[in-house]
Amino acid sequence: SQQGEEDPQALSIQEGENATMNCSYKTSINNLQWYRQNSGRGLVHLILIRSNEREKHSGRLRVTLDTSKKSSSLLITASRAADTASYFCATDAISFGNEKLTFGTGTRLTIIP
Amino acid sequence: EPEVTQTPSHQVTQMGQEVILRCVPISNHLYFYWYRQILGQKVEFLVSFYNNEISEKSEIFDDQFSVERPDGSNFTLKIRSTKLEDSAMYFCASSVSGVFNYGYTFGSGTRLTVV
Numbered sequence: 001s002q003q004g005e006e007d008p009q010a011l012s013i014q015e016g017e018n019a020t021m022n023c024s025y026k027t028s029i030n031n032l033q034w035y036r037q038n039s040g041r042g043l044v045h046l047i048l049i050r051s052n053e054r055e056k057h058s059g060r061l062r063v064t065l066d067t068s069k070k071s072s073s074l075l076i077t078a079s080r081a082a083d084t085a086s087y088f089c090a091t092d093a094i095s096f097g098n099e100k101l102t103f104g105t106g107t108r109l110t111i112i113p
Numbered sequence: 114e115p116e117v118t119q120t121p122s123h124q125v126t127q128m129g130q131e132v133i134l135r136c137v138p139i140s141n142h143l144y145f146y147w148y149r150q151i152l153g154q155k156v157e158f159l160v161s162f163y164n165n166e167i168s169e170k171s172e173i174f175d176d177q178f179s180v181e182r183p184d185g186s187n188f189t190l191k192i193r194s195t196k197l198e199d200s201a202m203y204f205c206a207s208s209v210s211g212v213f214n215y216g217y218t219f220g221s222g223t224r225l226t227v228v
Contacts, residue, residue, distance in 0.1 A: 024215070033216050035216075035219075040224075041201075041221060041222070042220055042221035043204060043217075043219040044207075045158065045216035045218065045219070046220070047216075048216045062171045090156075099144065099161035099163070099168050099169050100146075100158035100161060100171070101148075101153050101158065101217070102158070103148075103153070103157070105155055106155070
């Protein structure tokens with residue numbers, strides 16, 4: 001598997017339920033970010049969690065990071081129809097000067113009204 | 114909220130033609146990037162640009178690609194001789210202080226179709 005893989009690949013839930021998406025990565029990181037992409041549109045930055053942080057909240061979003069397992073989860077609480085989108089994790093490498101993000105394959109989330 | 118602006122939103126070009134994709138990053142940002150996403154695939158890094166030079170590039174970013182910041186506000190990606198496999202969504206992004214500290218702000222993308 002490659003750096004930044006999300007599971008599940010697709011998730012359908014009823015509006016109001018919580019959605020949890022997971023991301024695994026392989027190399028040591030400085031931080032991990034989650035992005036949302038509506039169909040055919042641009043990427044929207046949701047939240048960044050640093051390697052020395054374990055949990056972070058932003059509104060209805062909760063992100064956890066377990067560097068020992070090289071994994072992260074994104075929880076969206078009380079989902080809404082507008083949350084329907086693809087969600088990507090993205091990681092950077094630990095080496096100085098490495099200015100790129102490596103994106104995962106994404107989870108396609110569908111919220112059923 | 115400041116935005117990264119990309120133009121055009123959609124471009125169709127014939128194979129072998131040159132294309133220039135344009136981006137206006139956020140004004141106080143110092144780091145600039147191009148990524149691409151082939152339909153149904155991952156978002157892939159192409160190039161990062163800082164202090165008027167390329168700081169890193171991927172294997173995808175071969176001699177057919179170039180970037181330029183011609184006037185202090187625009188940031189362009191040029192593909193000299195397009196191939197069918199260059200068809201993708203191209204995203205420009207900018208950042209205040211690089212990837213280590215903050216997330217990027219991405220533009221809404223240019224969908225390039227090579228026919």
